[in-house]
Amino acid sequence: MKRKPKAAKAFPHPPDVFSPLPSGERVRVRGKWTVLILLLLLPFSTWAIPLGVESGPHFFRTYPPAISAFIQLTNQAILYGNSTFFGDIPLIPLMSGGLGVRVAETLGEPFAMGLGFSLFAMETGTSGSWGAQEVAVNLGLSYADLHLLLSFSPLPGLLFLGASLGFAWTNLSYDVEFPSLPLSFVPENGQRTFSGRTFVAAAFLRAAWPILPNLSLGLEGGFRFALFSGLFSGDIPMDLNRDGAPDPLDLSGAWLGITLRVEFPL
């Protein structure tokens, strides 16, 4: 019995033995890669590719609901304790913002891409005593992210629009000493550090003023989406409000910053 030469009939060109795809399909895939590579190289297609290094302080504004709820519940417990024991322990200020820094390096103009990282930290707490009963509540939050950023400058050197995508890490240090009260909520005593990580996305707008050749000062505003589904201290999930369910930590929020940008024409 003779076997039919299947490949010769099915395709007009002989199939590539190294490719699982038919040759026509391969051409389309190659075309996609070419377009992608061209797109990636687009920012560098000008004769002089500027390398921009940007850094500066930024004020980050956020109201993480899990921490806000914990602080408000604890403040209610402090109010109860103050009225019961005639104390005057100050309430815990809400965590609403922190100071940080952003640093980025980008290549290209008007389209640019690069890498950047952000850091910020914030803390709050209170302390005092009701007679012999000591009260101390301290929370500290630190955040860091590393991101890939893309930006576009509709007015080269003056205005930048950008977006970034990356990975973020956060640590929440929890240090609480609180007496037992006949309340449905009192903060759990202990000292722990909860950690978490997540993806982060951000968008920003920056206006810049050239102050020296290749040096500009900018004002930047943006918004970051960073939702940590859960933080853990070892195997212990963060449950600040003690409802039995792990608390997600939403650190999404806006920032306003000052940016110093140095350009190096390559």
Add this chain to the structure above:
Amino acid sequence: MRAKFFFLGMVALAALILGGCVGKFSVKAPEAIFSLRPTEGIAPLTVVCDGSLSFSESSRIVEYIWDFGDGNKAFGPIVSHTYSRGGTYRVTLTVYDDQGRRSSREAQVVVRFPKPVPDFSVPPIPVGTYEVITFDASASYSPNGKIVRYMWAFGDGTSAEGMVVEKSYRYGGAYPVTLSVVDEVGEVASVTKVVQVLGGPGCGS
């Protein structure tokens, strides 16, 4: 120059708007928090439950629903409830805000059973040796229900069980008679009374 100021204003405006709106992006449920006074005691125990510490950041709390854990409920920010029987009860407060959002929180009340009250009669006058004395504990009672066990210690090293028991002493003297009762929930209580027996002491005593 005008363009620069325009863009500066845009950036500042966008940041301020976004910053100011952040708190509104997340829907916040009210928080139920309450105090209990007392959190433990002997039945019947009246507990005052104060939910006025509950709060809602973005709205107003309009309803407080209490579940006392013994099948009873109540409404209102401050209520009281009496537990008639011992046990560990979970008090749950559910608060609703004017947007229909709710949250619950619970706390525990430990109500201990009261002790039974043991009692028995002793002869009002001294009895003689070998004279049979009837000890009757039928005056004993327990607020928790039936008394299931009566235990006697007659003070001479002997003991017996039962609501009504008989006993005679071989030697004269003052004997402390102790009645211990156990009720149906396991609570125990004792009482001791002295019985005077006329006659000489035993050779060994």
